[in-house]
Structure formats: structure tokens, C-alpha cells
Amino acid sequence: MTDGNLTSAEENVIERIEAADVDFLRLQFTDILGTVKNVSVPARQAEKAFTEGIYFDGSSIEGFVRIQESDMRLVPDPETFAILPWRRTEDSAAARMICDVYDTSTGDPFEGDPRYVLKQALERADDLGYTVSAAPEPEFFMFEEDEDGRATTETADHGGYFDLAPKDLASDVRRDIIYGLEDMDFEIEASHHEVARGQYEINFEYDDALTTADNVGTFRTVVRAIAAEHDLHATFMPKPIPKINGSGMHTHLSLMTEDGENAFHDEGDEFNLSETAHSFLAGILEHAPAITAVANPTVNSYKRLVPGYEAPVYVAWSDRNRSALIRKPAARVPAASRIELRSPDPSCNPYLAIAVMIHAGLDGIEKDLEAPDPVRENIYEFDEQKREEYGIETLPSNLGAAVDALEEDEAIYEALGDHVAPKFVEAKRQEFEEYLVDVSQWELDRYLETF
Template identity: 30%
Template sequence: MSDVEPLMQAIAEHRVRICNLRFTDLLGHVRQVSIETSALDPALFSEGLAIDGSGIPGWHAPTEPDPVLLPDPGSWFIDPFASQPTLVVFCSAMEAGTGHAYDACPRSTLARTIDQVGRRLGADRLQIGMELGFSLFDDAQFDDEPYRVGYRLSAMEAPCAAGTAFAGGNSGHRPLPRRAAFAAPPADHFSDLRSEVATILAGCGIPGVTHGHGRGACQHVLVLPPADALVAADRLQLARYVVRSVAAGYGKTATFLPKPARDEHGVDLVLSVAAFSGARPLFHGSEYADLSPLCLSFMAGILDHARPLAAFTNPSTNSYRRLRPGEEVPTVLAYAVNNRTAAVRIPLAARPDQKRLELRFPDPLADPYLAIAAVLCAGRDGVERRLEPDDPLDRNLYDLPVEEPALRHLPRSLDEALDELERARALFTADEAFCTRMVDSYLTLKRAQADEVAAVPHPAELRLYWSN
């Protein structure tokens, strides 16, 4: 049976009327083209569908050939939110006429990187697990006008002013700010919402999702089980779609902003990485924490290149409001067994096949394709150079002085991270894992975002300096 046949059978079984071809642009946004299934030719899965890419930021100009969307027939799911029976399939973009991967396509970049890094590591499977944080609010209002700048968030779980009654008569049943991890009902009001998300994800082909309340009053966590790297990236895009759609059905708004509220430490995207050759776990060994020399070099590469890596794993100006010393988030470029205060944590593993590295600094705004590809490139460089990590730091790094000279930290701003990427671009463009043109376009788009935010007066500036 070909890879396409199960998809075509699903279309017939579910009487699917519409097929949505979804792809991701350079800013991590999901886009799609829809086809009525009566016009769906199986040749689409080998020949692709040409689209006008000139309207997509960072893609080709109107004078250049159109990119071609090539659906991945193993990535489909039935859309649980569409009003008509609809099937969704993830696509990579290719160059028209050549069959080469399109240089501005994040999914194609990851697929190419997986192949290159896998061969260098002697791995036939690179596995990624994800812990996805998000926030839920009742309402979000923004003002971004010349003489009116600000925002207002409202949420039933948010702390209220002293003496303010809780709507609905449930005064007092709120999770405690910064101490709400694993809150249970009635303080946790959205256990049912998260359970619905998990049930829908299982129906879309992601079984075994676990979930809970986050540490912040309005924060929530989904844990997606490990999967092959490309599948894991697709799953993250699907999980975001389901979270937003279910939240809207409850009359809520979901956001993956790392730090939407000033007095909370923010939400993260924890990435776990493992490598296998057949059934043999390549990261298990007899070195520190039962790691292999290969794994230690891979980890050393990540820590060595974490500052430019942050341009992909922490790609927004808001990312660096979370990544601040004193915010109880990992900013120190260190590692240790079970140390959640370090940038890289090594969890205890009951079995060799569970041995993995856990990156604790990425955030949920990361484009999963580019972030995973960048992590793999950094790890590969560590292996190729046979890097060895510094000694582990098993102390609470949140308590260390910020100015301690021996410590390396993640960047303090998006501009700083982009400068680091500019200097280290050869790391990512080696063997054309990342195309040079794509890195140039990414830098241009992200610098434009940083400049736009920098040009807007901040409310705190008016408070601090108005009367000076």
C-alpha cells in the first residue's frame, strides 16, 4: 500500500469535501490552500501544487518562479472544527521544476537538517519531545495608536484586587500566582478545557498527551509524547491550532506569548532531544549521568551556540521579557542532572532508551521547524568538533549573582540574539542545512519586528520619566 492510499481511504470513509494544504512561513505562521476533494488528483502528492509565494513575507519576489506545495501523505488529520468534512495535510515547499527544497520553507529546512545530522551522528531516528505552555484569558484588548498605547487582559483565574468579589460567587477559588503548578479544581477552572484539547489531539493522531495547570495563575501546560523530529514539529503546529480553537469554543482566548503578564515568570517550550540507531539509544553511555561521549559533545555544541540559537528558539521581543535573571527561568548556559534552573537539564531515566537532553530555555513562539533544525545544527557542530562541556552546575542557578563572571547567559534582547546569529550564520548554513538566503530573509523580518516594537513608547517610560 502506498503512503497516499490511507489518506484517500480516509477521504472516502469520512466523506471529506475539502482538503486543506497547510504550510509554515518564515515567521512561524501557518498558512493554507484548500482543494475541493472532487478535484483532488493523487498525482498532487508527487507533483505538488504551485502557489503564488510573492505575498508571503520572506518568500520569493513576483518575478521569480512560484514555489510548489508538496503534501506529506503521512501527516494528515480530520479537522475537528471545520463545518464541512475537512482533511488537513502538512506540506513542504519545493522549487518549481527542480524538485529541490524551497529555500524559504521551514519544514523543508528541518527535513534537510534531519538527514544531514542523522548521517553525521550515525542515527536513523532523531526524537523530539515537547512541553508546551500557554495562557488563557477571558479577553485581550490592545491599543497601538499614536496617542494611545497599552493593553488590558482579563481572566477569571487572575488575581483580583483586595475586596473584589469573584464573578459567579466562587470567591477564593483561584490558583495562587506563581504557585499554581498542578492546581486542582475548583481553583483550576480549565481542567475540562485541557482534557478536551487532549481528547481532540488523540483523535488527530497524537495519543498520550498529558496536561496540567502551570505555575502562573493563567498558565497551562500540555506535554506531547516524543516523536520523530519532523512529526514532532507538525504536532506542535497542530496542538497550537487545537488549543486556540477549543479556547474559542469556551469563550476564551489562548496565547503562546512567553510573558503576557508582568507579574508572572512566563511560559516555556521545553524540548527534549534523543537519538537512536535502530533500537540502540545513542545518547546512553557510561559517562556523566549515564550519557555517551556523543551526547556530551552534542550537548556541548548546544551550550556553545545557545546565544545565536536563541534567535530561533526565542524569536520575539516578548521572549526576552521572560529570559531575565531573577525571573525563575533558565538563563545560565549550564547543565546538570535534574537541575531545572540550568539551560540544559538531564532527567533521570529508568531505561537507556529514555536517556535524553532537555532544553529549558525555548519558548512557545518558536517556529518548531526552525528551532529544532537549529538545535540539531548546534549539536552536530559539537560532535564534529568533539567538544566537551564544562563541569556541571548542580546548584540553584536562580540564586547566583547575575554579575558572576564565570557564567554565560542567554541574550537579553531579540536584537542581541539576531546579532549573535549574524556572527554565527556559518554554523547554520554549513552543508546548506539553512540556506543563506533564508537566514538573510529571517534576519530582515525579525529586525523589522524588533524595530517596530522599539519605536513605540512604553507605558513604564511615561510613568518613570513624565515629570523629569
């Protein structure tokens, strides 16, 4: 029984907890680097979590607060309640809820919470009369484990793009992953083997941007957990194997008006894109270098973003080919008109990445930016002179250059907020500096006995 202070959604969660014999709740949130954290509490604490929140030490979380201001409060979002399929038994279950983080000293939402950063972007869109829909396409690899249970880079199969069993030996694992996702209320659109051996993609349906960002974190958790049940290690590392395609997270975006119409669609336009869509697209192109620091946030991300491996490194858009940074996918119905940003990878913090995409696009709308002409040729085949002729720039070639671009781009830096922006830059600068002073196995193999 509850004390009557709960909302109907919260009361529904209490009922589902009792009906499913849930004994533990995982209250989840992410740090600024996108790592999912959780505080586990007995399910009987659910009502307290809704009405009072659950306190935790924020000083131990990457990029949150200093030790002298460490008390933070988690408030679960009842709409994110889901039972964890791999933790269910005949007489008990575990469930999770995604939380918003609050500052206990002020009682306000914590500015360093990535979910809050995305909500701020959505508020900006709402002020302009739009809601934002998004759909990511996260790719991942599955590798075998060694006798000690540690990850190797030996792939679970040797299939290729859209291959079937027996080459795609991990199809049973993908099936179990899909069942697990569906148990957590995902609506799966498609699943297939990707281009590289041991690489896969599972697509879930378009949704509002906040739900989509929540779903990316859940997706990564489910994939890893169910792969582990099959003695496999799933990784969202962008480029775990040299000289083959890496893993991306192409992200589809569109705006909807207050009356439910797709603000990106215009039947009279050559590309069926409205002026709003053209300006949104132009904004993303304008801010692409800074977006890259957030959407491709690891040193390894830039091993994927190189020409020749189907990765989009050229700042251009196209209505028909995949060599450009932004693609306008074919839409069967007006409601499906959207753009696809192809550069993000699945190591990113989905809240921050989607937030900066939205801010960049809205900046384009507010400034009435004009998109350049689409490039319909294969940019991968252009030489430098031809790219200059078309005015096509390239994305930053490493994490250091991307962070430089972020710091120089006032609109995107400010979009991350006064707390997240400097903390994110500090963490990424440190990562890049550690990389620069490291000596790789490649260098040892090439130079140790030569010089």
C-alpha cells in the same frame, strides 16, 4: 477511484477522505516566522495534490520569494493527514495535510521552506548514523474575551501549579483540547496547570524530530480553535502578563543509532550520558547565543528570559536542577536518556528551532567538544562574581543582541540556509528596530507627568 500512480499511503488517505465524508482539505505549511498558512481545496482535488501538487503565490508569504518568482507548489505529506475535530458534522468533515513546498522553476524543494531546513538537519544526522527524537513542552495562557470577542489579559482561572478545580476552572477546556488532539492521533502524556494563573501545559510523546515539529504547529492550531469554542483566547505569546512566569517550550532531544539504540545512554557514566551526548550537549552550549535568536524570536521573548522567573538564562548544564540552560532529566530506562534545552519558547518556528538545535549538537559531536562540569547549585542565587568563577555566561538579553549572535555564528547561520538566514535576520532586525522607536504605556505612565 485512483489512476494507480499513488503510493499506498496516498491511496489510504483517499480512502479515509471518502469514508469520513471529507469535503475540504486544508493544505498547510509555515512561513519563516512559524505562522501556519493553508490553502483550502475541495477534497476531490486530493489525488491531484499528490500527483501534481497545488500551486500558490509564494510572494505573498513572509520571507518566501519576490513577486517576479512567485509561483510555488505544495506537495502534501500523506503521513500528516488528520481530520479536524472542530470542523466535523454528521454529514461532512474537513481535514488537513502538512505540505512540503517546491520551487516550480527548478522542481526542487524550496530552500526557504522551514520544513526543508529541518529535513536538511536530519540528513546531516543521518550521514553521521543517527536519527533524532524530540519532545517539546509548549506552555500557553488562556484569557477571557471581551464583549466584542477580542482577547483580554483576564485569566480564565486563578489556579497555580498542578491545581485542581474549582481553582482550575479551565480544566474542562483542557479536556476538550486533549480529546481534539487525540482525535488527530496525538499521544498525550500529561496535562496540568502551570505556575502562573491562567497558564497550562499539555505534553505529548517523544517522536522523530520532523513529526514533532509538525505536531507543534498542529498543537497550537488545535489549542486556539478549541479555546475559541469556549469563548477563550489561547496564546503562545511568551510573556503576556508582567511580573509572573512566562511560557516556555522546553525541548527534549536524543539521538538513536542505526540499530535502534539510544546514542545518549552510557551506564558507566556518572550521569548515564555517553560521550556522544556530552559532545552534543557541549555543542548546544557553544552555540546557545545564536540558537536563542531562533528559539526565542520575538521582542517579547526576552521579557521571559530574565532572572527570577524560573527562565533559564545561564549557559550551563545540570543533572539535577532547573536553573541551568540544559538539564539531564532522570531516565527510568536506557531508551529514555535525553537532554532538555529549557530556553525555547512557543512563539518560535518549530522547524527552524529544532533544526538549529540539531546542527549545534552535531557540530559538537563532529568537533568532539567536551562538556563542562555540571552545575549542581542553584545558579539563580549566584552573584556575578560567582558566575564568573564558574565560567557561566548569560543568554542575549534582547532580540537585537540575539540576532547579532546569530550573524556572528557561522555554523548556525549557515544551518538556516542561504535563503532563510538573511530573510530571518532581516525580519527580526526590523521587528527590533520598530520596538526601539515605540513608546510603551509603561513609559507614559512613568514619565509623562513627571518631566
